[in-house]
Amino acid sequence: MNAQKQRIENIDPDQVPARGHRLSADGPVIHPGCQVVNSTFGPWTEVGEGSRVLNSTLEAYAYCDRLSDIANATVGKFANIAALTRIGPTDHPMENASLHHFLYRSTRYWDDIADDADFMAHRAGRRTVIGPDTWLGHGVIVKPEVTIGAGAIIASGAVVTRDVPPYMIMAGIPAQPLRPRFAPGIADRLMALAWWDWNHAQLRAALLDFRSLKAEAFLERYQG
Known part of the structure; x- marks a missing residue:
């Protein structure tokens, strides 16, 4: 793509x-x-x-x-x-004495303290x-x-x-x-086919088959 x-x-x-x-x-x-x-x-x-x-x-x-x-x-x-x-x-920091925002979004409450960057990084990670x-x-x-x-x-x-x-x-x-x-064999074959990595033109070419064929028949056509 x-x-x-x-x-x-x-x-x-x-x-x-x-x-x-x-x-x-x-x-x-x-x-x-x-x-x-x-x-x-x-x-x-x-x-x-x-x-x-x-x-x-x-x-x-x-x-x-x-x-x-x-x-x-x-x-x-x-x-x-x-x-x-x-x-x-x-x-929230449930192991601490308080769970509240003021612990880590501290700039909303005081002008002389920064937010808790370590806690915010932990969340984002x-x-x-x-x-x-x-x-x-x-x-x-x-x-x-x-x-x-x-x-x-x-x-x-x-x-x-x-x-x-x-x-x-x-x-x-x-x-x-x-x-x-699906049965394990069908699921494994769909994972191997990984049609979600096809490009936009390939998806359009297969669209009618996506609409009309059940998973096993689709696999037979596109994976053999």
Whole structure:
């Protein structure tokens, strides 16, 4: 894929213009009311209205619906993130005498002290990884330092506290496996095919097969 990623240092939610729904190889479509800080976006990406994206990367074709909150995360290609999701929610210093912001966002309260840079760096370093072609349902929460494997589905309202294998369906609080999407052989072959790395023209050429063929038949056609 020849399109370049676009890095955005800061977008004020009050300054985001209304934009159409036509996606682009040139970078993200960011809808009104979003806050974007220190984040990178691949081509054909989209950030839903009122969302917040902090210190994160959305790879090509990934999108989040409205009011999503994504922090310190890498979101893989073709990830499907529903509304009101939260990925990588930051933590508080629960071992200390207080949990409160004043410990680490101290400049909001006093003029003579800096914020706690070490604590903020610790937060930012706890990366969450969302694999390619995943589906996170409405209201899902994914905790820091969790990896969700390729093709996994997380049911609405689930809270993911541990790594999720590829092509697994998870639900509940905390999220537990319901069943694999496919038999192990199919999942392994899809991982090997890695169609999410195809270029835009290859995706268009295979579009009707993506629409009409079940996974096994698709693999037979494109992997043999």
